[in-house]
Amino acid sequence: DAGVTQSPTHLIKTRGQQVTLRCSPKSGHDTVSWYQQALGQGPQFIFQYYEEEERQRGNFPDRFSGHQFPNYSSELNVNALLLGDSALYLCASSLRPFGGQVLEQYFGPGTRLTVT
Protein backbone atom coordinates (compact mmCIF):
# COMPACT_ATOMS: atom_id res chain seq x y z
CA ASP A 1 0.00 0.00 0.00
CA ALA A 2 1.64 3.19 -1.21
CA GLY A 3 1.76 6.02 1.26
CA VAL A 4 1.65 9.71 0.47
CA THR A 5 4.05 10.67 -2.29
CA GLN A 6 5.37 14.12 -3.19
CA SER A 7 7.41 15.53 -6.05
CA PRO A 8 9.92 16.91 -6.53
CA THR A 9 12.09 16.12 -3.52
CA HIS A 10 14.14 19.28 -3.75
CA LEU A 11 13.71 22.51 -5.71
CA ILE A 12 15.76 25.68 -6.07
CA LYS A 13 14.04 28.81 -7.41
CA THR A 14 14.83 32.50 -7.74
CA ARG A 15 12.86 35.31 -6.14
CA GLY A 16 9.85 36.30 -8.23
CA GLN A 17 9.52 32.92 -9.93
CA GLN A 18 6.57 30.55 -9.64
CA VAL A 19 6.63 26.94 -8.41
CA THR A 20 4.29 23.94 -8.52
CA LEU A 21 4.52 21.08 -6.05
CA ARG A 22 2.66 17.80 -6.43
CA CYS A 23 1.12 15.27 -4.07
CA SER A 24 -0.57 11.88 -4.38
CA PRO A 25 -2.58 10.81 -1.33
CA LYS A 26 -2.49 7.48 0.46
CA SER A 27 -4.69 4.87 -1.17
CA GLY A 28 -8.30 5.25 -0.02
CA HIS A 29 -7.94 8.85 1.17
CA ASP A 30 -9.95 11.66 -0.40
CA THR A 31 -8.68 14.73 1.46
CA VAL A 32 -5.37 16.53 0.99
CA SER A 33 -3.91 19.21 3.25
CA TRP A 34 -0.78 21.27 2.64
CA TYR A 35 1.60 22.56 5.30
CA GLN A 36 4.69 24.76 5.35
CA GLN A 37 7.45 23.88 7.82
CA ALA A 38 10.26 26.36 8.46
CA LEU A 39 13.46 25.10 10.06
CA GLY A 40 13.01 24.42 13.77
CA GLN A 41 9.25 25.06 13.65
CA GLY A 42 6.16 22.91 13.58
CA PRO A 43 4.21 22.63 10.32
CA GLN A 44 1.82 25.50 9.53
CA PHE A 45 -1.48 24.79 7.79
CA ILE A 46 -1.86 26.30 4.31
CA PHE A 47 -5.13 24.82 2.99
CA GLN A 48 -7.19 21.69 2.61
CA TYR A 49 -8.95 20.19 -0.41
CA TYR A 50 -11.64 17.60 -0.86
CA GLU A 51 -14.18 17.08 -3.61
CA GLU A 52 -11.85 19.21 -5.75
CA GLU A 53 -12.55 22.37 -3.74
CA GLU A 54 -10.60 24.36 -1.17
CA ARG A 55 -12.44 23.71 2.11
CA GLN A 56 -10.28 25.43 4.71
CA ARG A 57 -7.44 27.92 4.51
CA GLY A 58 -4.79 29.04 6.98
CA ASN A 59 -3.19 32.45 7.27
CA PHE A 60 -1.33 32.46 3.94
CA PRO A 61 -1.51 35.09 1.17
CA ASP A 62 -3.24 34.58 -2.17
CA ARG A 63 0.16 33.86 -3.74
CA PHE A 64 -0.44 30.36 -2.42
CA SER A 65 -3.05 28.48 -4.41
CA GLY A 66 -3.92 24.89 -5.03
CA HIS A 67 -5.90 22.38 -6.96
CA GLN A 68 -7.27 18.89 -6.45
CA PHE A 69 -7.86 16.51 -9.34
CA PRO A 70 -10.60 13.87 -9.74
CA ASN A 71 -8.12 11.15 -8.68
CA TYR A 72 -7.63 13.07 -5.37
CA SER A 73 -4.06 14.12 -6.18
CA SER A 74 -3.23 17.75 -5.54
CA GLU A 75 -0.95 20.62 -6.52
CA LEU A 76 0.34 23.56 -4.54
CA ASN A 77 1.29 26.66 -6.52
CA VAL A 78 3.27 29.58 -5.17
CA ASN A 79 3.62 32.76 -7.24
CA ALA A 80 6.08 35.64 -6.90
CA LEU A 81 8.40 33.67 -4.64
CA LEU A 82 10.01 35.44 -1.69
CA LEU A 83 13.12 34.41 0.24
CA GLY A 84 10.84 33.70 3.20
CA ASP A 85 9.03 31.00 1.23
CA SER A 86 12.08 28.73 1.64
CA ALA A 87 10.81 25.79 3.69
CA LEU A 88 9.80 22.14 3.69
CA TYR A 89 6.37 21.81 2.09
CA LEU A 90 4.39 18.88 3.40
CA CYS A 91 1.34 17.21 1.97
CA ALA A 92 -0.93 15.16 4.23
CA SER A 93 -3.84 12.93 3.30
CA SER A 94 -6.81 11.71 5.30
CA LEU A 95 -10.46 10.86 5.12
CA ARG A 96 -12.62 13.93 5.55
CA PRO A 97 -14.14 14.52 9.02
CA PHE A 98 -17.47 12.78 9.56
CA GLY A 99 -19.83 12.46 12.48
CA GLY A 100 -17.86 15.20 14.27
CA GLN A 101 -14.75 13.00 14.52
CA VAL A 102 -11.47 14.03 12.93
CA LEU A 103 -9.19 11.27 11.69
CA GLU A 104 -5.43 11.27 11.58
CA GLN A 105 -3.48 12.77 8.69
CA TYR A 106 -0.63 10.90 7.05
CA PHE A 107 2.26 12.97 5.75
CA GLY A 108 4.44 12.63 2.71
CA PRO A 109 8.23 13.07 2.74
CA GLY A 110 7.96 16.73 1.77
CA THR A 111 9.46 18.99 -0.88
CA ARG A 112 12.41 21.13 0.20
CA LEU A 113 12.06 24.51 -1.54
CA THR A 114 14.98 26.93 -1.53
CA VAL A 115 14.45 30.46 -2.85
CA THR A 116 17.61 32.42 -3.71
Place this chain on the structure above:
Amino acid sequence: EDQVTQSPEALRLQEGESSSLNCSYTVSGLRGLFWYRQDPGKGPEFLFTLYSAGEEKEKERLKATLTKKESFLHITAPKPEDSATYLCAVYAGGSQGNLIFGKGTKLSVKP
Protein backbone atom coordinates in the same frame (compact mmCIF):
# COMPACT_ATOMS: atom_id res chain seq x y z
CA GLU B 1 -6.33 32.20 20.02
CA ASP B 2 -5.81 28.45 19.76
CA GLN B 3 -2.25 27.42 20.50
CA VAL B 4 -0.02 24.47 21.36
CA THR B 5 3.11 24.63 23.54
CA GLN B 6 5.55 21.76 23.85
CA SER B 7 8.20 21.31 26.53
CA PRO B 8 11.04 20.85 26.85
CA GLU B 9 12.39 22.09 23.52
CA ALA B 10 15.17 19.51 23.70
CA LEU B 11 15.75 16.46 25.87
CA ARG B 12 18.84 14.31 26.17
CA LEU B 13 18.48 10.87 27.73
CA GLN B 14 20.72 7.91 28.31
CA GLU B 15 19.52 4.64 26.83
CA GLY B 16 17.05 3.09 29.28
CA GLU B 17 16.32 6.40 31.08
CA SER B 18 12.53 6.89 31.00
CA SER B 19 11.00 10.38 30.72
CA SER B 20 7.96 12.35 29.54
CA LEU B 21 7.31 15.05 26.96
CA ASN B 22 4.60 17.65 27.57
CA CYS B 23 2.08 19.24 25.22
CA SER B 24 -0.11 22.02 26.64
CA TYR B 25 -2.95 23.32 24.53
CA THR B 26 -5.45 26.13 24.53
CA VAL B 27 -8.27 25.51 22.08
CA SER B 28 -11.96 26.24 21.94
CA GLY B 29 -13.49 22.83 21.50
CA LEU B 30 -10.84 20.13 21.14
CA ARG B 31 -11.79 17.61 18.47
CA GLY B 32 -8.59 15.58 18.51
CA LEU B 33 -4.97 15.62 19.68
CA PHE B 34 -2.28 13.96 17.58
CA TRP B 35 1.32 12.91 18.24
CA TYR B 36 3.83 12.57 15.43
CA ARG B 37 7.48 11.62 15.18
CA GLN B 38 9.69 13.45 12.69
CA ASP B 39 13.18 12.45 11.61
CA PRO B 40 15.47 15.14 10.12
CA GLY B 41 14.48 16.15 6.60
CA LYS B 42 11.48 13.82 6.53
CA GLY B 43 7.73 14.14 6.90
CA PRO B 44 6.03 13.55 10.26
CA GLU B 45 5.11 9.95 11.05
CA PHE B 46 1.76 9.41 12.77
CA LEU B 47 1.90 7.89 16.26
CA PHE B 48 -1.34 8.44 18.22
CA THR B 49 -4.75 10.11 18.21
CA LEU B 50 -6.49 11.05 21.47
CA TYR B 51 -10.03 12.40 21.54
CA SER B 52 -11.09 12.83 25.16
CA ALA B 53 -9.64 13.47 28.62
CA GLY B 54 -8.58 10.26 30.34
CA GLU B 55 -7.83 8.48 27.10
CA GLU B 56 -4.51 6.60 26.78
CA LYS B 57 -2.77 4.94 23.83
CA GLU B 58 0.35 2.75 23.78
CA LYS B 59 2.77 1.61 21.12
CA GLU B 60 5.98 -0.23 21.99
CA ARG B 61 7.96 2.07 24.35
CA LEU B 62 5.58 5.04 23.89
CA LYS B 63 2.42 5.90 25.82
CA ALA B 64 0.29 8.97 25.22
CA THR B 65 -2.18 10.39 27.74
CA LEU B 66 -4.64 13.28 27.61
CA THR B 67 -6.17 15.65 30.17
CA LYS B 68 -8.37 18.69 29.60
CA LYS B 69 -5.35 20.98 29.32
CA GLU B 70 -2.38 18.87 28.29
CA SER B 71 -1.05 15.64 26.88
CA PHE B 72 2.00 13.64 27.84
CA LEU B 73 4.12 11.32 25.74
CA HIS B 74 5.82 8.89 28.08
CA ILE B 75 8.91 7.09 26.81
CA THR B 76 9.88 3.96 28.72
CA ALA B 77 13.44 2.60 28.50
CA PRO B 78 14.24 4.54 25.31
CA LYS B 79 16.71 3.30 22.71
CA PRO B 80 18.94 5.38 20.39
CA GLU B 81 16.52 4.72 17.52
CA ASP B 82 13.87 6.70 19.43
CA SER B 83 15.90 9.85 18.77
CA ALA B 84 13.73 12.24 16.73
CA THR B 85 11.59 15.35 17.07
CA TYR B 86 8.19 14.63 18.57
CA LEU B 87 5.37 16.90 17.43
CA CYS B 88 2.01 17.46 19.08
CA ALA B 89 -0.94 18.85 17.11
CA VAL B 90 -4.55 19.68 17.91
CA TYR B 91 -7.59 19.96 15.71
CA ALA B 92 -10.00 22.59 16.87
CA GLY B 93 -12.05 22.87 13.72
CA GLY B 94 -12.38 26.59 14.17
CA SER B 95 -11.38 29.60 12.15
CA GLN B 96 -7.70 28.69 12.33
CA GLY B 97 -8.38 25.75 10.12
CA ASN B 98 -6.81 22.37 10.29
CA LEU B 99 -4.11 20.94 12.57
CA ILE B 100 -2.29 23.38 14.85
CA PHE B 101 1.21 22.13 15.67
CA GLY B 102 3.59 22.85 18.50
CA LYS B 103 7.27 23.46 17.76
CA GLY B 104 8.21 19.98 18.88
CA THR B 105 10.56 18.37 21.39
CA LYS B 106 13.89 17.17 20.01
CA LEU B 107 14.79 13.92 21.78
CA SER B 108 18.32 12.52 21.76
CA VAL B 109 18.98 9.10 23.28
CA LYS B 110 22.63 8.22 23.84
CA PRO B 111 23.81 4.60 24.08
